[in-house]
Amino acid sequence: MSGNKDRNRWLWAMGIALVVCLVVVGDLTVKRAQALPDDTYKELQTFANVLAIVQKNYVEPVSTQRLVNGAIIGMLASLDPHSAYLTPDLYRDLEVETRGSFGGLGIEITIKNDALTVVSPIEGTPADKAGIKSGDEIIKINDDFTKGMTLTDAVKMMRGPKGSKIRLTLHREGIPDLFTVSVARDVIRIQSVKAKELKEGYGYVRISTFQDGTSDDVEKALDKFAKHGAIRGLVLDLRDNPGGLLNQAVSVSDDFLDGGLIVYTQGRAENQAQKYFSHKKKSFSDYPMVVLVNGGSASASEIVAGALQDQRRVVVEGTQTFGKGSVQTILPLDDDSALRLTTARYYTPNGRSIQAVGITPDVVVEPPKPTLAALEAPGIELNEDEIHESDLLHHFQNGQKPAVPAKPAADDNGASAAPETPAQPDTTAKPGKSVAGKPDKSMKDIQLEKAISILEHWDKYKVQLALADHAGDPATGASANP
Secondary structure, three states, rough: OHHHHHHHHHHHHHHHHHHHHOOEEEOEEEOOOHOHHHHHHHHHHHHHHHHHHHHHHHHOOHHHHHHHHHHHHHHHHHOOOOOOOHHHHHHHHHHHHOEEEEEEEEEEEEEEEEEEEEEEEEEOOHHHHOOOOOOOOOEEEEEEEEEOOOOHHHHHHHHOOHHHHEEEEEOOOOOOOOOOEEEEOOEEEOEEEEEEEEEOOOEEEEEEEEEOOOHHHHHHHHHHHHOOOOOOOEEEEEOOOEEEEEEHHHHHHHHHOOOEEEEEEEEEEHOOEEEEEEEEOOOOOOOOOEEEEEEOOOOOHHHHHHHHHOOOOOOEEEEOOOOOOOOEEEEEOOOOEEEEEEEEEEEOOOOOOOOOOOOOOEEEOOOOOOHHHHHOOOOOOOOOOOOOOOOOOOOOOOOOOOOOOOOOOOOOOOOOOOOOOOOOOOOOOOOOEEOOOOOOOOOOOHHHHHHHHHOOOOOHHHHHHHHHHHHHOOOOOOOOOO
């Protein structure tokens, strides 16, 4: 009897120690157990009891490490879609990925309605070339069903050495049967910035993701344009850009602003209250500028679009953005693993939190519809489903009352390009890539064409936006900075 009491006491103490070790505060030192509130001890006792019952009664022997890792993964998954436990391998992969090179398929995934779902393939990667597209549900990875699989496990399965093949069984909206795609992994080297001259004096810069060096590449592109003469107008394309590094979003915003607030963050910890400003420049060119966004524009993309929109530096055009207005902090642990923990919300200069709402464009333009020839082409199917933050399990709200979005600017014919007060993100909006595989060459990028038209008629749009500001539009009114 005494032995059982000793064993239960040991298990209970071990449970407390295991869970307390997950509490990361300040410089990641572990606080003493005595600092925990009394009700926490009761919950930890339940955890220890469950651990003991499982180890004693489960059909097969199971290690303490496996159970504790599962508890950690489940704990973080219950918080929000972006918090996660990173094993040592996944942590190393994340560090490599932010440098723009990693082995895998080149695919952004999430959990939607308990299904592993594609947010977007990264442009030019094996997933993109294989025709995988936004909204596809991944039913199986090789022979393993993904039902109940965590994001970290799915990522781990899809990563691998160059040349190795993987089979993904997919379900796509509008296609009754499942289908399988075989994809060869490759070293994913993401060229995050591509630039070209659209016409004389008009430049185009596309950012596919925000990684180390993105801001430097943007500056090189702008310098190259300037060498050809004064920039008459610029299109910054952030469509299907899932985000990336906060510091790069700040630096890119700084490239287009002459002073002023870019973004600020607020969390429970004091070190999460940060403000990021643009620098005053000795010489600054305030050339016309359009930012293109869509439902695949998330996180860092929304920081840039929101900052430039609130500063009235640009016209934002496209469709409602994804709505990821949270900041994740990587907190390393002693065993070379890490926590990716949501620690703050970010706010645009005018005090807007776009969490689960997104950025409402000044000019709403839907992407082009496929032609009849494209619809009849083999392997081409429409994708009517676009994912937003508000669709994700355990997403949290922005804590603000819904603001009335800015009145969209009129198109060249004088008609409004969108409803005046869309209340919530347009979850029916289509992403920039509307079909799988290679699009029909006869299709035009009407969003880009509209952007060029806005640049060419800049004075009209600037006047309309100024009138919206003068009218005291809640979405663009006085600053609400703390």
